[in-house]
Amino acid sequence: MTARSRGSLAAALAVYVVALALRPAQTAVGPVLGDIGADLGLGEGALGLLGALPLLGFAAVSPLVHRLSRRWGAEGTLLAALAGLVIGVVVRSWTGAPGLWLGTAVIGATVAIGNVLVPVIVKRDLPDRIAVATGAYSAVIAGAAAIGAAVAVPLAEIGTWRLSLGVWAAPFAVIVVVWWLRTRVAHDPAATVAEAHLAHASTWRSGTAWLVTAFMGLQATSFYVLVTWLPTIEASLGVSAHTAGIHLFVYQIVGIGGGLLIPFAMRPSSQVGAAVTATVPLGIGMAGLLAAPGAPLVWITIAGVGSGASLVMSLSLMSLRGRTSAETTQLSGMAQSVGYLLAAAGPVVAGVLAQSTGSWTPTLVLLLAFAAGQLAVGVAVGVDRRTGAAGSAATASENAEGPS
Known part of the structure; x- marks a missing residue:
């Protein structure tokens, strides 16, 4: 060595x-x-x-x-x-x-x-x-x-x-x-x-930074809504508290596997495929709970894989889209500030929505909408627009030494 x-x-x-x-x-x-x-x-x-x-x-x-x-x-x-x-x-x-x-x-x-x-x-x-x-x-x-x-x-x-x-x-x-x-x-x-x-421009005025922030915020909000309310949602479907607790554990544990696997879907010149791969399971999980609530563990497991993969995707984007250490620090700070602010508000909004409607269906629909939004953002941020399509080969070459 x-x-x-x-x-x-x-x-x-x-x-x-x-x-x-x-x-x-x-x-x-x-x-x-x-x-x-x-x-x-x-x-x-x-x-x-x-x-x-x-x-x-x-x-x-x-x-x-x-x-x-x-x-x-x-x-x-x-x-x-x-x-x-x-x-x-x-x-x-x-x-x-x-x-x-x-x-x-x-x-x-x-x-x-x-x-x-x-x-x-x-x-x-x-x-x-x-x-x-x-x-x-x-x-x-x-x-x-x-x-x-x-x-x-x-x-x-x-x-x-x-x-x-x-x-x-x-x-x-x-x-x-x-x-x-x-x-x-x-x-x-x-x-x-x-x-x-070297980093003169504020990341708060960067379109790319806002896309990274949106991806971070959407995945974090979905995660914290589910971690907070999933046992209650399952209780409304007739699942026992003990079983719901086990399901929540499964949701978080399978996320580890999703996070470990998603890097293999990332490419030096584009992370669009990885962003789609990470996000689609979230949408499938929420759609499954809405359409076929009799098999909650299946949908929770699928959603958990997507949550873990989405977290790793968002953290990787912070590193990949920052051209210098200083810019990466600003981008990471911006994305996590807005992301966790949304995450803190998400469970509150979900709870109020359920209380006002008397059902958890609107919350699941909201989470499905978050997944759709995350998919759109992931496609947009998956390619570093600052280099352009013509710069893809150069980006791939530079990535051998470090993303720019």
Whole structure:
């Protein structure tokens, strides 16, 4: 193995270690919300807001990450965020009711930084393996998220909800040390700062950036609507709560497979086929639940594959459509800010729609419309319009060294 190969492997492993920290602190909350409410006297409205607070943090902080990255570099900014995540977990669990809200807000803000910067680091350190590396990274995120949710109740039964949520500070502290060691051999932050001056135009005025943002927002909104309401939707179809819980687990687990497989559908000069492949299963799943609700597991499994593939597709587009690390940071921040803002609003809108109509059918129709919109956006963003059709060959050649 060459020195360059060893460096790429070290970079990949470090990114995957960081990925372990980006979801458990959030997914561990849902299973113990009832315990938190009973202990602190919080009603359903307050608990709902507590669950949405990290997503709102993602939306608020993501656009600011590129400024932090310019000042401290990607590695330094991510190191500070990981350290802040440990503090947030401790504060949320062990400092009473005010700390619950403050710690949750800190967790949302620090995880947002990781969400934005990981695609940037993948583009910089693994330029010829962006899609595959993103798929593996997303699989690690999904696996860690599932573990966080799975162990929450057993840990709470051993102690309390405070132990269940606070125990994550220990492995996160280890991840801080691992990433600190990574910063000692990372790229020179000065190079990142110098490169930042090359990106003069704001991504908020870029049509391509808005297409990437739309793809991110549509897939994230569909995912969070289903994660929030799928058991309730199935209950309306006569599915037991136990079975619906298993179906929700299946929906998330098969997404790992979808995320790992979709990179093989991506091509250097075009990602249109991959965008279609990722999106169509979402539409099939929603159409199936509407037309043949007697086989919910079939449709949920198909939709889950599409959700996992769509997440990897959206993260890959952030890396592929950013021409420099600085531009990728801005694009990632923009796409995740708007995307998670929509994702936070999606479950609320779906719930209001169901309550006002007395049926979950309109929500499923809405999700089917989201899939149709995502398909249209995916076709539009699948080719980098800045190079044009004539530049496809050049883009393919450049992709051997890194997407431009």
